[in-house]
Amino acid sequence: MTDGEERTLADEIIARARRHAREVVDGSNLAVDLESLEWTVSPRARRRAGRCRWRADREMATIVLARRAYERYDWPTFAGVVRHELVHAWEFQRFGESSHGDRFRERAAALEAPRYCEPFTEPRYVLRCLAVDCDWRATRPRASKPVRSPEQYRCGSCGDAYAVEHTDSGRTWKTASGYGGTKAALGDEW
Secondary structure (H helix, E strand, C coil): CCCCCCCCHHHHHHHHHHHHHHHHHHCCCCCCCHHHEEEEEECCCCCCCEEEEEECCCCEEEEEEEHHHHHHCCHHHHHHHHHHHHHHHHHHHHHCCCCCCHHHHHHHHHCCCCCCCCCCCCCCEEEEECCCCCCCEEEECCCCHHHHCHHHCCCCCCCCCEEEEECCCCCEECCHHHHHHHHHHHHHHC
16 A cells, blocks of 8 residues: 555455454464455445455465444454354365354354354344234345245244344335335335
């Protein structure tokens, strides 16, 4: 970086993540080759706080961190995301594959890394079961198939039908035509 360049938020995120990764590797038995690890920041990610990609042809892991997660989480929570992704990097480097299986869970627990991350953005859609005695609900950040065509899917708990709510407007629908009508009615507010 030259004297005239400003440090960006992405630079800050990567610098903190690299420092934390070095501390983790130095203070544990997680043998991640940090020289074979690339870092990047996603300005668009809304669901994943982090992701580790593996390029077997280059034997290179890339950890992608979500800018929005960094902005919304406190540092200890975000550092947990970094540790989570380091476990994936270790698995890729050592075994050529990674999952959230037993091996991952064991290493993640040893590093106090979360198995899953808490949502860091408000969902655009909420799916709610229509059964009176069922309190199942699910959230979606995007208009996925279960959001666009809820009549083709069922409650994840009891198997009954569900309705979808557009969180910004409070409007709900139970069918694909209801989705289309709501989207058309909201226009620019969609």
